[in-house]
Amino acid sequence: MISFLLNNQTIQTSAPTGMALLDFIRKDRQLKGSKLVCKEGECGACSVLIGEQKAEGIFYQTMTSCITPLVNVQGKHVVTIEGLNMEKLTPVQQAMVDGYGTQCGFCTPGFVVSLTGYLLSTATVSMEGIIGAIDGNICRCTGYKGIERAAEFIRTQVTNDLPQLTVSNLISKKYIPDYFKEIPNRLAAIPTVQKEQKGTTKLGGGTDLYVQRPWTMYETEALPVYDRPAMKQIESKEGHCIFGASLTMGDLYRSELFKKVLPNSEYIFKLLSSTQIRNMATIGGNLVNASPIGDFTILLLALDSKIIIEKEGNRRTLALNNFYKGYKQIDLKEGEILEKIQFKIPSAATHFHFEKVSQRKYFDIASVNFASSFNLKNDLIQEAHLAVGGVGPIPTYLHRTGDFLKGKLIHEDTIRAAIDILNVEIFPISDARGSADYKRLLARQLFVAQFMANQEKELELEKIID
Ligand SMILES: Cc1cc2nc3c(=O)[nH]c(=O)nc-3n(C[C@H](O)[C@H](O)[C@H](O)COP(=O)(O)OP(=O)(O)OC[C@H]3O[C@@H](n4cnc5c(N)ncnc54)[C@H](O)[C@@H]3O)c2cc1C
Numbered sequence: 505m506i507s508f509l510l511n512n513q514t515i516q517t518s519a520p521t522g523m524a525l526l527d528f529i530r531k532d533r534q535l536k537g538s539k540l541v542c543k544e545g546e547c548g549a550c551s552v553l554i555g556e557q558k559a560e561g562i563f564y565q566t567m568t569s570c571i572t573p574l575v576n577v578q579g580k581h582v583v584t585i586e587g588l589n590m591e592k593l594t595p596v597q598q599a600m601v602d603g604y605g606t607q608c609g610f611c612t613p614g615f616v617v618s619l620t621g622y623l624l625s626t627a628t629v630s631m632e633g634i635i636g637a638i639d640g641n642i643c644r645c646t647g648y649k650g651i652e653r654a655a656e657f658i659r660t661q662v663t664n665d666l667p668q669l670t671v672s673n674l675i676s677k678k679y680i681p682d683y684f685k686e687i688p689n690r691l692a693a694i695p696t697v698q699k700e701q702k703g704t705t706k707l708g709g710g711t712d713l714y715v716q717r718p719w720t721m722y723e724t725e726a727l728p729v730y731d732r733p734a735m736k737q738i739e740s741k742e743g744h745c746i747f748g749a750s751l752t753m754g755d756l757y758r759s760e761l762f763k764k765v766l767p768n769s770e771y772i773f774k775l776l777s778s779t780q781i782r783n784m785a786t787i788g789g790n791l792v793n794a795s796p797i798g799d800f801t802i803l804l805l806a807l808d809s810k811i812i813i814e815k816e817g818n819r820r821t822l823a824l825n826n827f828y829k830g831y832k833q834i835d836l837k838e839g840e841i842l843e844k845i846q847f848k849i850p851s852a853a854t855h856f857h858f859e860k861v862s863q864r865k866y867f868d869i870a871s872v873n874f875a876s877s878f879n880l881k882n883d884l885i886q887e888a889h890l891a892v893g894g895v896g897p898i899p900t901y902l903h904r905t906g907d908f909l910k911g912k913l914i915h916e917d918t919i920r921a922a923i924d925i926l927n928v929e930i931f932p933i934s935d936a937r938g939s940a941d942y943k944r945l946l947a948r949q950l951f952v953a954q955f956m957a958n959q960e961k962e963l964e965l966e967k968i969i970d
């Protein structure tokens with residue numbers, strides 16, 4: 505039995521726990537406002553808000569319901585477009601009308617949900633923030649200009665209407681319905697613990713599983729790890745950052761600790777999927793999925809991370825660069841869960857950088873991605889960790905290139921010689937994301953880009969890139 509709030513209604517259902525939330529909403533509850541288009545988390549037409557209890561109140565995030573497992577909404581508040589509708593259009597809906605932000609209307613509920621979700625989750629409204637909030641919503645009709653106009657109307661009106669963005673102010677100005685007032689009390693009465701299941705398929709946010717095998721997931725008794733409290737924490741301890749594998753990309757993006765540990769990392773998150781997917785995609789899922797181009801996988805390899813694997817209370821620690829054994833083969837035995845990830849907190853002498861090249865700059869998977877961290881002292885490289893994705897069957901940690909760089913003076917000749925080593929450590933193949941030669945070129949260029957971003961002294965690096 506799964507219990508949650510759907511709009512203003514308390515739900516207790518024995519529907520299959522592996523059912524996609526959108527199927528439950530549309531088929532079981534006959535709420536047809538959330539649209540089914542891609543069923544792969546790509547278009548945002550099925551976007552809903554999912555609110556959960558936090559110390560400071562209910563925290564709402566936008567997610568794509570087509571790939572949200574029903575079991576993951578236990579004890580939460582799910583808001584569809586129907587749950588935002590009132591007698592009159594809300595100011596967000598009205599802005600979409602006034603800005604000519606809608607034509608066929610198929611994408612519109614998703615946009616309205618994402619825009620309203622933004623108002624529920626921010627303290628101040630900016631154009632950059634509003635546009636960022638709809639980075640996972642696609643419209644095939646309007647060319648986006650009308651939607652941008654609507655966003656501008658919303659920004660102006662919210663600035664005038666709401667000096668403080670609180671739930672009660674949003675209710676009083678009719679941005680959201682009255683029943684939101686009662687949600688904290690009603691949610692408090694529903695347990696948040698996910699149903700313990702005997703399944704063997706570990707389930708994070710579902711953003712890989714529900715794209716790769718949606719129909720079998722419907723039938724699957726999965727083992728949800730998404731909301732395990734011990735896997736949702738982040739801490740710094742004895743010079744290390746240690747965090748639970750069920751933290752999502754969005755959780756880390758918002759984490760003040762993570763910002764301190766990895767300053768200037770905001771640009772990286774913007775290169776990772778969309779707001780909705782970042783809110784669902786766990787770091788554990790990214791690592792275990794073992795995609796050769798997993799962005800967080802490459803990032804964490806370059807931080808020389810370790811992973812903590814748990815089974816029935818027993819734990820073992822493994823260097824992440826020993827986790828990948830072959831294409832989609834990992835050192836994870838039956839019943840083991842990736843519980844935590846840890847890495848040494850970079851010091852002031854550490855240079856960390858991440859690059860990603862994809863066919864589309866945003867909301868696309870990488871053709872090649874590259875990350876590095878190296879420590880410099882008097883222009884000497886003390887330690888170097890490099891990882892590159894998309895150039896082999898596994899996310900590639902560049903052992904030999906990193907070893908070569910250790911103890912070397914940072915200089916054009918060093919970089920040139922390192923490229924020769926890098927070239928024999930990678931094995932790209934031609935596929936939809938580019939030819940093998942193109943990926944080899946990208947790997948070289950992104951390697952040089954690490955030094956361009958981090959250099960403390962002038963290097964003539966342009967000449968090295970051919
Ligand atoms: C539209 C879209 C865009 C995307 N864009 C990007 C992108 O830009 N960059 C990127 O890197 N990825 C991207 N992805 C892929 C995906 O979002 C990530 O790989 C994500 O981190 C997977 O996490 P999850 O929790 O959703 O995994 P799930 O689908 O829940 O699980 C993935 C795998 O990991 C296993 N698993 C999950 N958690 C654990 C655990 N704690 N212990 C053991 N096993 C576990 C599952 O059994 C499964 O095999 C995208 C996906 C979609 C749908």
Ligand code: FES
Pocket residue numbers: 539540541542543544545546547548549550551568569570571
């Ligand atoms: S239907 Fe496209 S994201 Fe869900």
Ligand code: FES
Pocket residue numbers: 605606607608609610611612642643644645646
């Ligand atoms: S208005 Fe038709 S898809 Fe956006």
